[in-house]
Amino acid sequence: MDTIRVGIIGATGYAGEELVRILYSHPAAEIVNLSSKSYAGQPYSKVYPSYKDLITDDCQPEDLEALSEEADVIFLALPHGLASSKVTEKVLQKCKIIDLGADFRLQDPDLYEQWYQVPHEGKGLLKEAVYGLCEWKRDEIRKTRLVANPGCYTTCSIMSLAPLVKEHMIEVDSVIIDAKSGVSGAGRGVSLGNHFAEVNESIKAYKVGCHRHTPEIEEQLSNLAGKPVTLTFTPHLVPMQRGILAVCYGKLTAPATWESIAEVYERYYGKEYFVRLMAKGEYPETRWVKGSNFVDIGFAVDERTGRIIVIGAIDNLVKGAAGQAVQNMNLLFGLAETLGLEQAPMFP
Amino acid sequence: MDTIRVGIIGATGYAGEELVRILYSHPAAEIVNLSSKSYAGQPYSKVYPSYKDLITDDCQPEDLEALSEEADVIFLALPHGLASSKVTEKVLQKCKIIDLGADFRLQDPDLYEQWYQVPHEGKGLLKEAVYGLCEWKRDEIRKTRLVANPGCYTTCSIMSLAPLVKEHMIEVDSVIIDAKSGVSGAGRGVSLGNHFAEVNESIKAYKVGCHRHTPEIEEQLSNLAGKPVTLTFTPHLVPMQRGILAVCYGKLTAPATWESIAEVYERYYGKEYFVRLMAKGEYPETRWVKGSNFVDIGFAVDERTGRIIVIGAIDNLVKGAAGQAVQNMNLLFGLAETLGLEQAPMFP
Amino acid sequence: MDTIRVGIIGATGYAGEELVRILYSHPAAEIVNLSSKSYAGQPYSKVYPSYKDLITDDCQPEDLEALSEEADVIFLALPHGLASSKVTEKVLQKCKIIDLGADFRLQDPDLYEQWYQVPHEGKGLLKEAVYGLCEWKRDEIRKTRLVANPGCYTTCSIMSLAPLVKEHMIEVDSVIIDAKSGVSGAGRGVSLGNHFAEVNESIKAYKVGCHRHTPEIEEQLSNLAGKPVTLTFTPHLVPMQRGILAVCYGKLTAPATWESIAEVYERYYGKEYFVRLMAKGEYPETRWVKGSNFVDIGFAVDERTGRIIVIGAIDNLVKGAAGQAVQNMNLLFGLAETLGLEQAPMFP
Amino acid sequence: MDTIRVGIIGATGYAGEELVRILYSHPAAEIVNLSSKSYAGQPYSKVYPSYKDLITDDCQPEDLEALSEEADVIFLALPHGLASSKVTEKVLQKCKIIDLGADFRLQDPDLYEQWYQVPHEGKGLLKEAVYGLCEWKRDEIRKTRLVANPGCYTTCSIMSLAPLVKEHMIEVDSVIIDAKSGVSGAGRGVSLGNHFAEVNESIKAYKVGCHRHTPEIEEQLSNLAGKPVTLTFTPHLVPMQRGILAVCYGKLTAPATWESIAEVYERYYGKEYFVRLMAKGEYPETRWVKGSNFVDIGFAVDERTGRIIVIGAIDNLVKGAAGQAVQNMNLLFGLAETLGLEQAPMFP
Structure with missing residues (x-):
């Protein structure tokens, strides 16, 4: 199949960076956009010199709607409250979303508002959102456009x-x-x-x-x-x-x-x-x-x-965030679930 | 009152060393003996160079009975099973014992033998041994000759x-x-x-x-x-x-x-x-x-x-071992309970 | 002799806190003032809960001149550029100053301005300031009113x-x-x-x-x-x-x-x-x-x-900052140089 | 080309384990033998549970000669003094050797004996041994049978x-x-x-x-x-x-x-x-x-x-040991020098 075009919004946090690390070696994905509110305009390899000579792109401003035009899937690694207002039906018609934040994890919006103390701006999408705990939700994940990646x-x-x-x-x-x-x-x-x-x-x-x-x-x-x-x-x-x-x-x-x-x-x-x-x-x-x-x-x-x-x-950062998110991506695109995730742990 | 003459058996483990640190600054105590099975004959300041120029004594072989002749109180910081065989009525008639090990902590010797999988060699002294949790056993501690210092x-x-x-x-x-x-x-x-x-x-x-x-x-x-x-x-x-x-x-x-x-x-x-x-x-x-x-x-x-x-x-190492042991010593000798233990915590 | 009345300006940084730790146990000194720009009005024990129940004072606003009325010696633990403008002849007539910052360390103000890139506001006092490396400057320290405590x-x-x-x-x-x-x-x-x-x-x-x-x-x-x-x-x-x-x-x-x-x-x-x-x-x-x-x-x-x-x-934080500062205080007030500094190192 | 059959002698030290980690994901190599003096007979995944379910093999006794029959290349991760006595012309006729130890690094055996204080048992092979600093010795490495992998x-x-x-x-x-x-x-x-x-x-x-x-x-x-x-x-x-x-x-x-x-x-x-x-x-x-x-x-x-x-x-453990060793292996077998070594660094 074609290479999956991937965007990451919130690419300069630790979960975002771990997504970059995993996707950098993923055989079926290509990162087309690294967005960051704090570091827009700066080379990603200045923010994380581990990527010196590996990634030459600059960080982009966060613009989910524009990015949905060029990406097949977008990972959101944002503080809570942002994803629920940014993800829209319009966006979802163009690309799939894997949200690493909290906004779509709780099916009950009252519970969300009670524990997070902010209004939930995306209630209409809660029904479609699938809780992305892959081992337990595999079949539903395969069919959705919006995955709520579980907390660590x-x-x-x-x-x-x-x-x-x-x-x-x-x-x-x-x-x-x-x-x-x-x-x-x-x-x-x-x-x-x-x-x-x-x-x-x-x-x-x-x-x-x-x-x-x-x-x-x-x-x-x-x-x-x-x-x-x-x-x-x-x-x-x-x-x-x-x-x-x-x-x-x-x-x-x-x-x-x-x-x-x-x-x-x-x-x-x-x-x-x-x-x-x-x-x-x-x-x-x-x-x-x-x-x-x-x-x-x-x-x-x-x-x-x-x-x-x-x-x-x-x-x-892996099964608790970026790794599971990639596992979800593999499910969304019909790839082998373990693709790009088979490296042995690093010790010591 | 006179300075308390203190011996430490097992002085080169971490609990033993912490006893040394605290007693080194204790205004009413003087260390007269540092015993160590592993390091006997070596300068204490080679085992712990933190004491360079401060303590010039060599480690001594462990000899509880001999030490009971010259010390007012002996701290035992030994692996379980040793104190119960070494502490005797004869020793207790000469000096007080504060045992930082497990041997005299459990009043029920069957429980001891079940959890430690060794026979208890000092059952006769269990009645006298007081569990040295100072805040709860203060009055009994003051009257005893044998304190079982609690675990951390x-x-x-x-x-x-x-x-x-x-x-x-x-x-x-x-x-x-x-x-x-x-x-x-x-x-x-x-x-x-x-x-x-x-x-x-x-x-x-x-x-x-x-x-x-x-x-x-x-x-x-x-x-x-x-x-x-x-x-x-x-x-x-x-x-x-x-x-x-x-x-x-x-x-x-x-x-x-x-x-x-x-x-x-x-x-x-x-x-x-x-x-x-x-x-x-x-x-x-x-x-x-x-x-x-x-x-x-x-x-x-x-x-x-x-x-x-x-x-x-x-x-x-302090309230969980050496500090509480010194608090017990203070009780045993009628000193202010906080003596030598009033330094502020060290941070960072 | 009488207890030395001590003030600390910049008491909530690490060097300031280490001064508090050492002076808390110093037999001849009493802390009369803990000042902090960032935490003025807050209990010191909220800033460092290690002092819970030990120090009940609130942090004060930094006011060197006012403090010079009530303290015998003031420790300054401030970013560079502040001490040189705050320490004045008027202050020094009332109390001694031990500055843990950089302002009075270099005898050559040009060197200061070149390396620190700020003008030196206290050039008139540079001659009197003694570089407080106690082992090498003991005699001069004893006679001065202003000690520049060396860097770590x-x-x-x-x-x-x-x-x-x-x-x-x-x-x-x-x-x-x-x-x-x-x-x-x-x-x-x-x-x-x-x-x-x-x-x-x-x-x-x-x-x-x-x-x-x-x-x-x-x-x-x-x-x-x-x-x-x-x-x-x-x-x-x-x-x-x-x-x-x-x-x-x-x-x-x-x-x-x-x-x-x-x-x-x-x-x-x-x-x-x-x-x-x-x-x-x-x-x-x-x-x-x-x-x-x-x-x-x-x-x-x-x-x-x-x-x-x-x-x-x-x-x-000790010989590189607060400990040497107290050693300097001991020299300034004719005390034994080691007073309050004789505790054994803490290991592990 | 065919998959390279790899043996590792000294597979349970940290350098050996890092070889396993890298080779586990190497697209052109297959580990056929994990030898360990200390753990022979035990499952490798008991020694390093990071390999649970990934590697099911037991550790083998160290037998370089036997292993040379089945492997294309053998990595030695042994204390100094062992490789020089074990690597022989007979072994080298059957397989290539990459020695992560010190024995073949110094071209001057006198220097070796002076600094290591043991006789060098493999002087005859020193001429052939190539110092495996890939960026500087690439051409010689490609032609040799015996690589002395540099120290970290x-x-x-x-x-x-x-x-x-x-x-x-x-x-x-x-x-x-x-x-x-x-x-x-x-x-x-x-x-x-x-x-x-x-x-x-x-x-x-x-x-x-x-x-x-x-x-x-x-x-x-x-x-x-x-x-x-x-x-x-x-x-x-x-x-x-x-x-x-x-x-x-x-x-x-x-x-x-x-x-x-x-x-x-x-x-x-x-x-x-x-x-x-x-x-x-x-x-x-x-x-x-x-x-x-x-x-x-x-x-x-x-x-x-x-x-x-x-x-x-x-x-x-990578460029200082196992990674460079694999880079050497790639050179020895005419592979792309970066093969299996292109993962991004892991941070944090």
């Missing part, structure tokens, strides 16, 4: 818990997710909170009980459970570049052995290229997925308490 | 949860502790697991469902609750030098406001020098306690789920 | 090279200093260059051939040499919180053994509490001086090339 | 200095190289020196004046200069995973502008894919080459001292 914490949490929730093996009101992220998850915007000397050599929980990925996880798990799931989600900032570790706790609805649960995970994920199931007694660590699109999942049954502890690890 | 995770976890448990405000079968530690907590022994390039830029959970601090936390909380507490405890390794963050989850037994719970914490800890209670919406971070003996505690009430999330932060 | 790189570089330069053992046109600093040296101001994900996992040289500490090092070494010294100085940013390592290269003017050079260093520094001379084959590392006022110095004679390589290590 | 510090240092040395623009007795490396350069072997808490938050110089890469740099530069080069080389350990920064100092033989020197670098490197020349005022940082085979080079002319400061940056 969300991807890791849902992937870890989904089989248990869908099989009613976990009490849905017992779920607690204690998640840890590297600092790139906070974006490239400067603030005292991201200053090296403030972040390094420390760990903290933040947005305790009020992080915006909470309703996103709940909505998806509720769909799987067939009933409302309300859970506790606590994100943490860890002094490292990349990686998310989601440690998920819940009560088993019935006593179960490690082996019987492993069978369920095997059934759902055994054939999934990007999901790797750990052996008994082994648990994911973020270092083993760095730079890759893998989700590593392991779990323990805590017989003393009747709980299960499921642990998932991803690279927040 | 344990100190942080119990301090965070104790008021709620004692006041029956938290369902005791609902408690989950998700704790994160800096790498110094793993000790100075070399292993691939502590190699820089393996630990850096990654986070992992370890000993999921089976860490030995679990029964220690449970035993103490059970005493406070007046009934058995069984909980889930998950430790994590974080790429930083020092610090423990314990994030504790539990169901409230009755609806409660932040303010009403703050009152309870204030009642228990309001006058405690080493406990700092965070304001509403603020949470502890390990950077703010580095190098100090403080426990910072903050919490959120998650109304959506009826849970409370209590977060505690300590420096694992 | 400068302190480490001069301390390392001074004996060789003074004894004419090194060819003065052969000196190259390759220095490495932790990120706290860049201050607390936010910028993309100090963002965690940009600094972490990388090393870079910066201001190659044009860093402002160059003329400061040259001026002091020229004074010692009795002739102009022009050298190459290259600073680097290292992903760590604290520490400076200065690696200094130069041609020996005559062949020399390690031992003969060690004798010279011993002669100059053997009785200096804050200088620690390494044994043959041992070299300083920043970890061994963290949190302390020590300068560790080691060297190698490279017989193959006729060069000497002298390596110095300091904590940039 | 060496690659970065020689690439930075070679044009100046070859053009006699730098005084050869004036060269000083101050180089900084990430911790992966120390290998995966465990030792206290590589323990996280010992390396993190510190920087040190090591092997001052006596590092074994010194004679390697000198020999190559001497060949280019046409006369003996004796230089000072100081390696440093930096708390990061990957990267080498070599800061090279030297006296210019004649005054020169930045532009005139840039022209020379452009002449030598302008068409080299893997060499990226920085613009005036810009300097390499290791973050921009991470995971890639690039050498970034920038320089400053220090008019005040008549010196030039050339700075080079590489990823020590």
Whole structure:
């Protein structure tokens, strides 16, 4: 088939840059436009000297409508509130959209307005938007024009818990997710909170009980459970570049052995290229997925308490953002789902 | 009063070295002996060049009985299983013992043998041993000859949860502790697991469902609750030098406001020098306690789920080991509890 | 004697905060004022929660003249260009000034204006200002009202090279200093260059051939040499919180053994509490001086090339800023030079 | 052409693992054997769980001779002293060898024995061995059976200095190289020196004046200069995973502008894919080459001292080891030199 013409709006944030890194080596895609509000007019390789001699283009001003004329697909990596006002039926008639932001993730706009505290400007498109968690939404993604790429914490949490929730093996009101992220998850915007000397050599929980990925996880798990799931989600900032570790706790609805649960995970994920199931007694660590699109999942049954502890690890910029976005692009264009995403993780 | 003559057995591990750092500036103590199995005969300042020109002594072979003749108090910083066989009535008649290891922490020797998988050689002394969590055991500590200094995770976890448990405000079968530690907590022994390039830029959970601090936390909380507490405890390794963050989850037994719970914490800890209670919406971070003996505690009430999330932060080598040990020494010798421990945290 | 009343202007930067940390435990000083342009009106313990419950004061607006009425000594930790316009004869008649900034370090105002590209507003006071490198200027410091506290790189570089330069053992046109600093040296101001994900996992040289500490090092070494010294100085940013390592290269003017050079260093520094001379084959590392006022110095004679390589290590915030400033205060007020600065380094 | 059958001896060290990572995605190579003395018999994906589900092979015992029967090329990633005794004419008649160790790098065996303190067991093959610095030895590499892959510090240092040395623009007795490396350069072997808490938050110089890469740099530069080069080389350990920064100092033989020197670098490197020349005022940082085979080079002319400061940056595991080895493989087999090495660097 022809090469896919790709535009990236918000190309100078970390998720945008990771899209560039992956697409640079993608055999079926060509980047035709790198847009950036902050750096328009500057060479991309000045913003990220890693691309010196590799990319000679300048950053463009963000203009979704103009770009829709020349691109087959546009990735949006924007702060919330922007995509919902910019993406229109007119745009979608010309090109496909993969939105890495939050605007089209929640199907319920009230929930969006409640957690994000801004009006939702694109309610009319919510029905068409497909939640782009590829392993669970593959068929719908293939048919849509608008993909809402899941959040980083969300991807890791849902992937870890989904089989248990869908099989009613976990009490849905017992779920607690204690998640840890590297600092790139906070974006490239400067603030005292991201200053090296403030972040390094420390760990903290933040947005305790009020992080915006909470309703996103709940909505998806509720769909799987067939009933409302309300859970506790606590994100943490860890002094490292990349990686998310989601440690998920819940009560088993019935006593179960490690082996019987492993069978369920095997059934759902055994054939999934990007999901790797750990052996008994082994648990994911973020270092083993760095730079890759893998989700590593392991779990323990805590017989003393009747709980299960499921642990998932991803690279927040890959499976948690740009990698999954490219996986979605592959689905949208009928390519092999793993195309351009098969490199081994980088360690150390 | 006279200067306290102090010996340290196991002085070349990280906890031992932190004892040296604190005692070096302690106005009422003098180190008379630094013992080390691995480094006996070598100058202490070769093992830790930070003490160049400050400490000129050589490391001594470990000989508790001989040392008991010349010291008023001996700190033991040894792997588990050693203290219980070395500490004897004869030793205790000559000097006081503060054991930073695990051997005398659990009152129930069966529990010890089950979790540590070695026989307990000092059962006869278990009755006398006092669990050295100073804020909760002050009066008993003052009267004993043998203090079992609490574990690092344990100190942080119990301090965070104790008021709620004692006041029956938290369902005791609902408690989950998700704790994160800096790498110094793993000790100075070399292993691939502590190699820089393996630990850096990654986070992992370890000993999921089976860490030995679990029964220690449970035993103490059970005493406070007046009934058995069984909980889930998950430790994590974080790429930083020092610090423990314990994030504790539990169901409230009755609806409660932040303010009403703050009152309870204030009642228990309001006058405690080493406990700092965070304001509403603020949470502890390990950077703010580095190098100090403080426990910072903050919490959120998650109304959506009826849970409370209590977060505690300590420096694992200070309040989690050497600092609390010196606080215990101060109690044992009738000194001001804060003596030698009043320096401000070091940041950044 | 009476307690020294201390004011700090610029108390919320890293150097200012380190002054607070050291002075908080200083037995002869009391902080009477913490001023901060950015945080005036806010509790100091909100800016640095490490001081929660320890310091209850609010930050004050910066008003040097008013403060001179109530303080015995004022530390200035300000960007360059401010101190020279604020410090006046009137202020100096009321209190002593220790300036941690650059304004009074260079005796030659033309050099200042050339390297800093701003006019010098306080030329009239340059004669009185004493360069506060305590080990070399002790007698003059004791008599002055205005101390120019040396820069961090400068302190480490001069301390390392001074004996060789003074004894004419090194060819003065052969000196190259390759220095490495932790990120706290860049201050607390936010910028993309100090963002965690940009600094972490990388090393870079910066201001190659044009860093402002160059003329400061040259001026002091020229004074010692009795002739102009022009050298190459290259600073680097290292992903760590604290520490400076200065690696200094130069041609020996005559062949020399390690031992003969060690004798010279011993002669100059053997009785200096804050200088620690390494044994043959041992070299300083920043970890061994963290949190302390020590300068560790080691060297190698490279017989193959006729060069000497002298390596110095300091904590940039202590001997490189706040610690040396307090050492200067001790000298100004006739106290023991080491008072309040005798804590052991903190490791790990 | 047919797929190249590749064996790796020493596949479980960091350089070996990086070979695996690169070759895993190489379009013209297939790994047929992963050998490891320490892990023989264990699944490779247990040693490096990053390869879970990707590589299912077990590690094999190291048997160069047997392996030469089935492989077209064998990479050796072994401690020094082993390759020289194992590589024989018999082996070379069956397959090509790329040795990542030190044994065949120095053409002068006396120099080898002097710096490595072991006898050289393969002197007979030294004449055939080609020093595999691809940009400078391309034609010889294409014709040989035995490539000595350069050291990491060496690659970065020689690439930075070679044009100046070859053009006699730098005084050869004036060269000083101050180089900084990430911790992966120390290998995966465990030792206290590589323990996280010992390396993190510190920087040190090591092997001052006596590092074994010194004679390697000198020999190559001497060949280019046409006369003996004796230089000072100081390696440093930096708390990061990957990267080498070599800061090279030297006296210019004649005054020169930045532009005139840039022209020379452009002449030598302008068409080299893997060499990226920085613009005036810009300097390499290791973050921009991470995971890639690039050498970034920038320089400053220090008019005040008549010196030039050339700075080079590489990823020590890629251009400094495995990447350059694959580049050599491409040359040996007549492939495009960049094949399998064209991925963009990974940041952050």
